[in-house]
Amino acid sequence: MKAVAAQTIDDLMIPREDPYYYIAEETMNILEKVHRISKRHPVNVLVAGRQGCGKSSLVRQYAAVYRKPMATFQVGILSEPGQLFGEYALEGGETKYKQFLFPQAIRTPNCVIHLEEINRPEHPKALNMLFSLLSDDRQVWMDELGVLNVAEGVVFFATLNEGEEFIGTELLDAALRDRFYILLMDYLPNEVEREVLIKKTGVDEEQADQIIDAINGLRSNPEISIEVSTRTTLMVGEMAAVGATLREAIITSLQTSKETLESLLLTLHMEKGYMEKGYREKGESEYVLFVRDVLLKHGLVSSVQAL
Ligand SMILES: Nc1ncnc2c1ncn2[C@@H]1O[C@H](COP(=O)(O)OP(=O)(O)OP(=O)(O)O)[C@@H](O)[C@H]1O
Ligand SMILES: [Mg+2]
CATH class of the missing domain: 1.10.8 (Helicase, Ruva Protein; domain 3)
Incomplete structure (x- = not known):
């Protein structure tokens, strides 16, 4: 099994704010509503939009602005349902179940949980356990960890990384899509x-x-x-x-x-x-000699620069 969440507790930090992050006013207002809803119960938001339009940074900025801890998980590489939660590892000659960051994140109050590439798990069943966490009961049961309940104030953000030709959310399983508020993003003006x-x-x-x-x-x-x-x-x-x-x-x-x-x-x-x-x-470009001495002569590297 591949190690998916090789993160540590340090990952559960409030991200640093981007001082130059711009957003449509409407989107900002919606995020404020999301924040309010999160005070009543956990909430799911799906952010869709073209490559590099600012989806991941929107999630980070939301956490930064509202001062919430955040953790990011790559759903796109999951090949088994339980893979986000932990794995069996050999420790001192014994096989022990080692918990990953994910179970901890969902039990951290007000945590922002970013699920990246939710439309692309390697294995379709990999989303199964997430389903129960994203639906109204907000809990999942595992042999290894027992019942896991989503803490108060948790916000799940899922991002879809779509190809160039595709902006919508149709690729996402309808049952899953149904559980999210949807934010469609586009490139900045x-x-x-x-x-x-x-x-x-x-x-x-x-x-x-x-x-x-x-x-x-x-x-x-x-x-x-x-x-x-x-x-x-x-x-x-x-x-x-x-x-x-x-x-x-x-x-x-x-x-x-x-x-x-x-x-x-x-x-x-x-x-x-x-x-x-x-x-x-x-x-067409002229060919030149790329060696340190020549660069030095042209002042393209400084003589004090480390080799
Ligand atoms: N609205 C914005 N204001 C300021 N910077 C932005 C904005 N949107 C995107 N950027 C910058 O553009 C870069 C790409 O943004 P980001 O990684 O969030 O895109 P993405 O939609 O998640 O991309 P991908 O589809 O590849 O996951 C980042 O450096 C980010 O800071
Ligand atoms: Mg991204």
Whole structure:
């Protein structure tokens, strides 16, 4: 059996708040209601949306804002029903049942429990035990641990990691979906994404505009079927903030064929007139010697930098 929850008690901490986390006002209001409901009884929320749109960070930020401890579990890799709870391990010549973090988390009052990729357990029966915890009785019985009751104030957040072509929640078993409030998330609007980009990566306004332009070009180009997530935008920004050209930043942050990218960059390059240092036709690059001495000579590494 694979070890799934190799976490320790330290994982049950209140996460640090992201100072630049933006959210639609409506979503914020719904989260406030969720918080209120959680004071009456445990509650389940399903967060669905495209890759990298901020689902996991929403869960973390909720816990941070309401000062609740949080633990995350990968449901996507579960291959047996009881795998989240614990496993038998050899200890001093004896086989003992070792509890994982999950049973502890559900018994911790006000805990935020993040179930990642709930639509993708390796084994369909792996969700069985979760079912009872998510339904009204909020308890499960196990040979090894007896009756486990969900503590007061617990909020279960499930996130769905859907492919590019899929945003909804239809893939989720109807019986399971039925037990959740559903939050559908989408990518941030341009102005907000620009703000996040500047705040989080440190690019200046001009760089941010260039990045957002390029990304909009990618998003609106029907010939290119790639999703550019907020995560990707931030990766581009981070590269640019440490001196990469727009081309370098985009080419390293996007996962798509080289040809597609090159043609897109060429279009951008022509349309927007981005002349970049070292830009040659079709991304041809000169070959240079990559050894420390040469870099030192060009001041690209500092002589005091550790080897
Ligand atoms: N609304 C937002 N405000 C600020 N930063 C955001 C926002 N949404 C996403 N980000 C940033 O984008 C990155 C990706 O977000 P996150 O990991 O939460 O996405 P996800 O939807 O869970 O992705 P996946 O589908 O791959 O699980 C993170 O660095 C996060 O901080
Ligand atoms: Mg995620």
